[in-house]
Amino acid sequence: MNAIELSGVTLRLGGRDVLHHVSLTLPEGGFVGVLGPNGAGKTTLMRALLGLVPPHAGRIAVLGAPARRGNPAIGYMPQTRTTTAPALRGRDFVAAAVNGERWGMPRLGPDAQREIDRVLDLVGAATLADRPLGDLSGGERQRLLLAQALLGHPRLLLLDEPLMSLDPHRQAVVVSLVHDLQRSLGLTVLFSAHDLNPLLGVMDQVLYLGGGHAALGPVADVITGPVLSRLYGSAIEVIRLGERIFVLSGDGQLGLEGHCHV
Amino acid sequence: MFEYDFMRSAFAAATIVAVVSGCVGYFLVLRGQTFAGHALSHVGFTGATGAVLIGVSPLWGLVAVTVLGGIVMGSLGERLQQRDVAIGMVLSAALGLGLLFLHFFTAYASQATALLFGNVMGVDAATLWSLLALGVLSLAGLAVIARPLIFATLQPELAEARGVNLRALSVLFLAIVALAVAECAQIVGVLLVFTLMVGPAATAQRLTARLGRGLVLATALALAEAWGGIALSYVTDWPSTFWITALSTAIYLAALARK
Numbered sequence: 001m002n003a004i005e006l007s008g009v010t011l012r013l014g015g016r017d018v019l020h021h022v023s024l025t026l027p028e029g030g031f032v033g034v035l036g037p038n039g040a041g042k043t044t045l046m047r048a049l050l051g052l053v054p055p056h057a058g059r060i061a062v063l064g065a066p067a068r069r070g071n072p073a074i075g076y077m078p079q080t081r082t083t084t085a086p087a088l089r090g091r092d093f094v095a096a097a098v099n100g101e102r103w104g105m106p107r108l109g110p111d112a113q114r115e116i117d118r119v120l121d122l123v124g125a126a127t128l129a130d131r132p133l134g135d136l137s138g139g140e141r142q143r144l145l146l147a148q149a150l151l152g153h154p155r156l157l158l159l160d161e162p163l164m165s166l167d168p169h170r171q172a173v174v175v176s177l178v179h180d181l182q183r184s185l186g187l188t189v190l191f192s193a194h195d196l197n198p199l200l201g202v203m204d205q206v207l208y209l210g211g212g213h214a215a216l217g218p219v220a221d222v223i224t225g226p227v228l229s230r231l232y233g234s235a236i237e238v239i240r241l242g243e244r245i246f247v248l249s250g251d252g253q254l255g256l257e258g259h260c261h262v
Numbered sequence: 263m264f265e266y267d268f269m270r271s272a273f274a275a276a277t278i279v280a281v282v283s284g285c286v287g288y289f290l291v292l293r294g295q296t297f298a299g300h301a302l303s304h305v306g307f308t309g310a311t312g313a314v315l316i317g318v319s320p321l322w323g324l325v326a327v328t329v330l331g332g333i334v335m336g337s338l339g340e341r342l343q344q345r346d347v348a349i350g351m352v353l354s355a356a357l358g359l360g361l362l363f364l365h366f367f368t369a370y371a372s373q374a375t376a377l378l379f380g381n382v383m384g385v386d387a388a389t390l391w392s393l394l395a396l397g398v399l400s401l402a403g404l405a406v407i408a409r410p411l412i413f414a415t416l417q418p419e420l421a422e423a424r425g426v427n428l429r430a431l432s433v434l435f436l437a438i439v440a441l442a443v444a445e446c447a448q449i450v451g452v453l454l455v456f457t458l459m460v461g462p463a464a465t466a467q468r469l470t471a472r473l474g475r476g477l478v479l480a481t482a483l484a485l486a487e488a489w490g491g492i493a494l495s496y497v498t499d500w501p502s503t504f505w506i507t508a509l510s511t512a513i514y515l516a517a518l519a520r521k
Contacts, residue, residue: 051423
């Protein structure tokens, strides 16, 4: 089955086409890096897959069914902002998402407790979870968010910029954790990032968004001068240096709209 | 002190109000919406004085206007968050209007003091029943929305993706807050609603990182502060509201010092 099918999809946000007439098919089971400059539509695409942004045109199918809100087969980790309740312990934060959409009092039975233990163990956060959120580092909070996204055995994980504001060492830890989970649980992972280098060893495919268009394929096919030049609508050079990739705009300036793969 | 009717009524009223304030206040502090509670109580003052002017019980004026205010604030949602100046202007306009209503109704100067600073010793049987009904209503409402409310508070984007209607939840919650504020104003007055709604909840969140325990602790502290305040007032003959604020502040400071 295909994890995601977009056919002729246009996503419009505030009168602007973030994606314009995009069609692509992503088979299930793989680690997909979602890349592109700021405002290219990485977050909007994820919100559309979650049924939060209805397509202006075209059709979106997720795991064989039209995109809709409340799909339990999708796990989602939103871009983290400030912590709302720093005094609250991590476990209660994770637990809030267990059946959180249902009316009534929050009552956690033994099944729910086991499910919380399971996801905390998966991300290695069983001991972290007893500490208040405000005492955790950025990387530790990311683990809890990831645990929350894994509740209810989803098949597709949408991770929105999990590496934001982490240092390179912690970035590598998060990437390898997600990669291990993706393989051991047989998940499809969409992992959006600013920089492609931390994801180079683990990506099966890259989904590059830019200028309203999208390119999907293995890194070697997508991260090339001609493909990126077409997406940006201007000359782009791609330089491979050892194990790293640098994307340069044609006039020799390093970086593009504050977006540079170093 | 329990040989007097008015003292028994005072303790009964304080019990109802403290339980409601502790529970609702805990969520208010968790959501970082304490200013909304403060704002609602000020707007409520206008409702109460307006009700007196047209010959209706101030409690019902307070309830009507705070609930309306809560619904409006909830439906404006995030647009309201960066509008400190706008809220401040509406608040002062509301208080000013309340003062004008009082001016037209000069006969009862003590009524104004009771509204602003509360008068738990003056609670009669009819008011007690109204407080009980409103308290049950707000706690029942809270019990219905508690789970999605916690989810939406801690992880709004995820909650939205899972089908929670954030806007509707925000409106419902602020309507419940409005009921709690109206109740609380009967005991400590509109100016000092903070002391029972925010004080115990903020203290509880200092003392425990667990959600369930925090909620129970906030309620227990609100009860202890309300009962203690009335008892001390009986002994010293000082206003009960003073003692409640003093206890609320002292306990919060003690919790701060503990860490």
